[in-house]
Amino acid sequence: MMDELDRQLINWLQGGLPIAEAPFAAAAAALGLAEDEVVQRLRRLAELRVLSRVGPMYDAVRLGGGLTLAAMAVPEARFDEVAELVNAYPEVAHNYRREHRWNMWFVLATERPERVGELLAEIAARTGLAVLDLPKEAEYFLALRLPA
Amino acid sequence: MSGTPLFLDATDRALIKATQAGLPLETRPFTAIAEALGLPLQEILDRLERMRVAGAIRRIAAVPNHYALGYRANGMSVWDVEDEAIDRLGRKVGALPAVSHCYRRPRRPPDWPYNLFAMVHGRERAEVEAEVTKIRTLLGAAARAGEVLYSSRILKKTGLRLVD
Helix, strand or coil, X not given: CCCHHHHHHHHHHHCCCCCCCCCCHHHHHXXXXXXXXXXXXXXXXXXXXXXXXXXEEECCCCCCCEEEEEEECCCHHXXXXXXXXXXXXXXXXXXXEECCCCCXXXXXXXXXXXXXXXXXXXXXXXXXXXXXXXXXXXXXXXXXXXXX | CCCCCCCCCHHHHHHHHHHCCCCCCCCCHHHHHHHHHCCCHHHHXXXXXXXXHXXXXXXXXXXXXXXXXXXXXXXXXXXXXXXXXXXXXXHHHHCCCCEEEEEECCCECCCEXXXXXXXXXXXXXXXXXXXXXHHHHHHHXXXXXXXXXXXXXXXXXXXXXXXX
8 A cells, every 4th residue: 555655755744845836846856756756646645545635734823713622521322413513513623532531522723712612612502511621721742743 | 822813814815725625736736726826826935934934834744644554543641740840741741752742731620630631643552552651651750640541433534624
């Protein structure tokens, strides 16, 4: 499914590409590929869903929006119903089931910061369940990539 | 993490909308976007660079699907770390190669006692557990308690849609 060059390409491009007319040129040169070959490989990796996308990673807060991590403790019998209700909001970017009493964890990204609180209150009211609002207060990561 | 939000005009918003789901996979992707938006290439590059400098774009990069890369175990480790020590220790935890994200978040007593979140990816659970042991050792007595919440199902993953 992936060969050694695919892995090297993913690792290279996880580190970032330049904002330039030919953003893949440096990766191509480093890996001894033509730019066309880099693009062909990226298309294939995207089709295989090994890559979610290649593009800008936007910061919702710096763009003036709202962002939080929310958690709910959903009774097992209601899990699917509540997941459907939560997922229907376009502002919910990711939602994961986790093995814990707090078993539903979702990320909410909104255009206006005050919309986060409004949506969490709405979800709490519609489900009758408590929603934890856990916005990030500081960020400590250096590791930008996982080796492919 | 605060700072003045960037002022975005209608062209910036159109540019974000055109790129938030990914660049076109072509050798000249920004040229393709410039043509689609009816703008000169240099204006697209300048606007992206301005957002990058302001921190609104962290970087332009390949975003892999962890699961497809073989990282099938995903554990969110959460810790109750003393307030005076959390920034110093958080940076050390965030620097571990297996930690993809590391954040300080508010405690919500009595429901939620943890203030440090470190996401750990591994090919299997044993690998995640070994990394969590490293984190526990690093935090030492400054962490009063900790747990790992493994993900068992992705319920939704569309990525951020910042502009409608």
